[in-house]
Amino acid sequence: MQDPLPDGMGKGASKQVFDAIAPAKDVDGFHPENAGRLAQGRVTLAPCTPSGVIELLRREGIAMKGAEAVVIGRSDIVGKPMAMLLLAEDATVTICHSRTRDLAAHTTRADILVAAVGRPAFVTPEMVRPGATVIDVGINRVTDRASMQEWFGAESTRLASFDQKGSAVVGDVHPGVADVAGALTPVPGGVGPLTIAMLLKNTLTAARQRVSNS
């Protein structure tokens, strides 16, 4: 069962609904028992988006051990589990959020920067250390043409596509970051598809555990 829940289930009821799922079948990794197992470094089913990010970092050969990792955002679904997974990989982890005083001071020292803010083009080039690995978890629907033109330029294919559709999906990371970062995940097509892949992986893990426990 993926968040957000269907309309009929009531806003704000999601924790109640997720708590009612048996931890062994909780392929989203949202149940407190799974969140706790993750925090305690003995993951069984981890939330799909952050575990997709770890998979991506591993496959790209990005060093996590001893790396300075900065996570912007502290949601239960991305920010906090992301921090715990990076910590388990021996990164030094800082969790920033809306109350963080000098955000750029933190982001500019990150070797690995994860943006999970939910604000389009929020992370600007000045906030990124040259060569850093930047993971853009944001999926923001933008309907303002002026912003699109400012971020992507008047001649861009992204603006042309926007003009056709009347809206666009933009990440939390400003496109200009591509010139500064050593690596940057695109939006769309970056972390999103990995989330789905990890959901399938968790489903397989849960099924296997069920078989081995029966």
Place this chain on the structure above:
Amino acid sequence: MQDPLPDGMGKGASKQVFDAIAPAKDVDGFHPENAGRLAQGRVTLAPCTPSGVIELLRREGIAMKGAEAVVIGRSDIVGKPMAMLLLAEDATVTICHSRTRDLAAHTTRADILVAAVGRPAFVTPEMVRPGATVIDVGINRVTDRASMQEWFGAESTRLASFDQKGSAVVGDVHPGVADVAGALTPVPGGVGPLTIAMLLKNTLTAARQRVSNS
């Protein structure tokens, strides 16, 4: 039930034992379900040492919202739950550990520094920002007289006491930090007694919840 477990229960078995305790009776806050509830910002029973630290910071009027908090140590019992509790208080939290590259660079920017390393006098004055609040969670038994003399001085009452007893309990924070920090918890007599108080508080909380659920 307090960690470490009695000898007969086997080394390394503590997680198995703690997992077997009903979450509603888990007054140590070690069960994964309670660890997860804490990570998700809906604490019921939190580990006693970190929740004692929060209680202490609150009562001393130390501002946590927006503060730079640095936790050294990432144990399931102190470091990680401490980070989650400080995050819930709106601090910007960094978790450092044995793999952290430039530890002093992190500690010197901390408004609130929590040392949970398990190494006597590990945090030296140069590692502390003037005026910072330093929480010493370490409880280290020291039997080396030369170290005691180096840390506390030849004329100190601590050394005299050591000479009487043949050992002493020393925190993770070097005594010289007292001259730099704005506030520093002593060892012994600082965080330790609070841990016990929080254990009693958790016991009361668990009992009350049992009554209100029956």
